[in-house]
Amino acid sequence: xxxxxxxxxxxxxxxxxxxxxxxxxxxxxxxxxxxxxxxxxxxxxxxxxxxxxxxxxxxxxxxxxxxxxxxxxxxxxxxxxxxxxxxxxxxxxxxxxxxxxxxxxxxxxxxxxxxxxxxxxxxxxxxxxxxxxxxxxxxxxxxxxxxxxxxxxxxxxxxxxxxxxxxxxxxxxxxxxxxxxxxxxxxxxxxxxxxxxxxxxxxxxxxxxxxxxxxxxxxxxxxxxxxxxxxxxxxxxxxxxxxxxxxxxxxxxxxxxxxxxxxxxxxxxxxxxxxxxxxxxxxxxxxxxxxxxxxxxxxxxxxxxxxxxxxxxxxxxxxxxxxxxxxxxxxxxxxxxxxxxxxxxxxxxxxxxxxxxxxxxxxxxxxxxxxxxxxxxxxxxxxxxxxxxxxxxxxxxxxxxxxxx
Numbered sequence: 367x368x369x370x371x372x373x374x375x376x377x378x379x380x381x382x383x384x385x386x387x388x389x390x391x392x393x394x395x396x397x398x399x400x401x402x403x404x405x406x407x408x409x410x411x412x413x414x415x416x417x418x419x420x421x422x423x424x425x426x427x428x429x430x431x432x433x434x435x436x437x438x439x440x441x442x443x444x445x446x447x448x449x450x451x452x453x454x455x456x457x458x459x460x461x462x463x464x465x466x467x468x469x470x471x472x473x474x475x476x477x478x479x480x481x482x483x484x485x486x487x488x489x490x491x492x493x494x495x496x497x498x499x500x501x502x503x504x505x506x507x508x509x510x511x512x513x514x515x516x517x518x519x520x521x522x523x524x525x526x527x528x529x530x531x532x533x534x535x536x537x538x539x540x541x542x543x544x545x546x547x548x549x550x551x552x553x554x555x556x557x558x559x560x561x562x563x564x565x566x567x568x569x570x571x572x573x574x575x576x577x578x579x580x581x582x583x584x585x586x587x588x589x590x591x592x593x594x595x596x597x598x599x600x601x602x603x604x605x606x607x608x609x610x611x612x613x614x615x616x617x618x619x620x621x622x623x624x625x626x627x628x629x630x631x632x633x634x635x636x637x638x639x640x641x642x643x644x645x646x647x648x649x650x651x652x653x654x655x656x657x658x659x660x661x662x663x664x665x666x667x668x669x670x671x672x673x674x675x676x677x678x679x680x681x682x683x684x685x686x687x688x689x690x691x692x693x694x695x696x697x698x699x700x701x702x703x704x705x706x707x708x709x710x711x712x713x714x715x716x717x718x719x720x721x722x723x724x725x726x727x728x729x730x731x732x733x734x735x736x737x738x739x740x741x742x743x744x745x746x747x748x749x750x751x752x753x754x755x756x757x758x759x760x761x762x763x764x765x766x767x768x769x770x771x
Contacts, residue, residue, distance in 0.1 A: 511745040514565035514738065521734040525567030531559055532589035534577040536674035538699045539755050540595040554755040558611070559593045561747050562722075565738040576673045578645040581605040584723055591724055591735070595693060597647050598721030603770035608721030609736045610768060611748065612761045616648065617697030618711040619682060619690040626688045630714045631655070636664035641678040641687035644671045647718060648691045675700075683707055695757050719763055732767070739765045 518525050533541045535551055544550040551572055559570045575583050580596060583589045584606055598608035620628055628634050631651050636659035642649050649669055656666040670687055672678040679700045681687035690697070694713050701708050722739070724732045742748050743762065752759050 508561065508745075508747045508750065510561075510565045511741040511747070513741040513744075514567075517565060517734065517737055517741070518567045520737075521566060521730060523730065524734060527568045528571050529563070529568050529590040530573050530588070531570050531594075532573045532575055532580050532583040532592045533594040534580060534674065535572075535574050536577075536676055537595050537693070537696055539695050539757060540693075541593075554751055554757055555593045555595060557751050557754070558742075558748065559591070561742050561751070562593075562735060562738045565741060566734055577643050578673075580645075581723060584725060590731070591722065593722050595696075595720055596723060597716070597718040598723075598768045599647055599718055600768070600770055602723075603768045605726075606723035607726050607732050608719075608723055608768040609732065609739055610719035610721040610763055610766050611739055611743075612720035613763045614716045614718040614720060615694040615761070616691050616714040616716050617694035618714060619679065619692070619697045619700055619708060620688065620711045621682055621685075622707055622709050624709060624711045628689050629712050631691060633658045633662055633664070635667040635689070636662060637667070638688040639668040639670060639686070641670045641672060641681035641690045643675065643678060643692070644673060646692070647716070651716075652691070679704075679708075719766070719768070721768060726769070732769075736765055736767065 533551065533555070535541045535543055537553070539553055540555045541551055541553040544552045556570075556572075563570045573583060573589050577594075577596075580592050580594055581602060582605075584592050592606065596602070597614055598610050602608070618628055618630055620626065626634075626638050628638060631648065633655065635652060635655055640648075640652050642652070649671070652667050652669055659666040670678075670681060672681065675690075675692065675696055678687070678690045678692070682690055683704065689711070690700075691714065694710075697710050701710055722735055724735055739748075743765070748762055749759050752761055
């Protein structure tokens with residue numbers, strides 16, 4: 367676990383708390399999800415330092431704006447506490463205050479006058495930019511399809527209820543924390559769940575869990591449904607029934623330049639290390655390469671397991687892993703966040719579909735969700751949501767049931 371130190375708010379000349387808020391004093395506290403110091407230095411520390419350098423000269427070097435934007439987006443993903451802190455900086459301060467910006471063992475001091483004012487303006491601009499680029503959810507909800515009134519009459523047990531959706535909120539574009547309001551979740555799956563609830567007359571609440579715990583949370587009764595970019599496999603269908611809604615296209619994420627020349631889940635992975643999420647279908651596919659690697663007199667591919675996408679991607683950035691194979695949209699998001707460090711080597715079509723998990727003991731819910739999803743697709747709502755989140759309409763799949771006895 368990272369080292370901990372006490373939280374202290376920035377102070378003015380007389381030692382007062384000029385912001386009125388507590389903020390992490392060190393990056394280890396800002397990013398507790400990363401357990402190793404080098405991870406902090408690479409993911410948080412360097413981004414923070416880069417952001418400070420850009421803030422110092424961005425007014426004279428507008429060509430740096432794109433880099434500033436990317437660094438800011440990555441910094442917010444690293445920890446939203448800093449954005450909250452930045453908003454407070456924008457709202458407060460006097461000409462004599464000092465703002466101490468502490469980055470992984472290094473201190474930078476900016477005076478609130480002059481450069482400090484520019485810093486506040488830049489952060490305020492970044493906040494506005496983030497609102498435009500990352501929220502994307504302030505649009506009015508699409509009206510429920512005409513078939514939904516009949517569905518609510520057919521399945522009255524769901525109307526007026528609040529159902530719990532178990533999610534692993536670490537997949538931007540599908541399900542993630544709203545950077546403007548960390549009490550909310552945003553993404554395609556969130557919007558699709560709301561559309562289904564709107565059709566059947568229920569509201570959705572969320573229970574964040576690790577990916578490996580999604581189905582066990584459903585089985586234990588702690589959740590009513592799982593809409594969380596989960597591949598509907600025959601093995602997983604032993605734990606839940608699935609209604610599919612999207613095709614699966616995986617991307618191969620590698621370091622810039624693809625130094626190991628990995629082209630997919632094939633013998634090019636022999637002797638390499640893959641970072642994958644616990645419970646992901648890619649894990650056994652990679653492990654099944656062992657006979658081919660042995661036949662080629664090469665070491666088999668190693669697999670490191672992580673709890674979420676961010677940590678798996680971080681393994682490549684820190685040099686601990688060579689590749690991360692996951693949903694192509696997740697890979698594309700990572701490349702956008704780290705364009706100088708990562709690239710997509712190729713895309714892989716997997717013989718799976720993404721599905722909505724429902725309890726095997728609730729056939730009425732399975733039928734209701736299936737009917738609602740059919741109506742939503744017929745009305746073009748799912749297509750609109752795919753476009754909204756830049757996921758590609760080719761991902762859409764006609765709903766089908768995957769169940770196992």
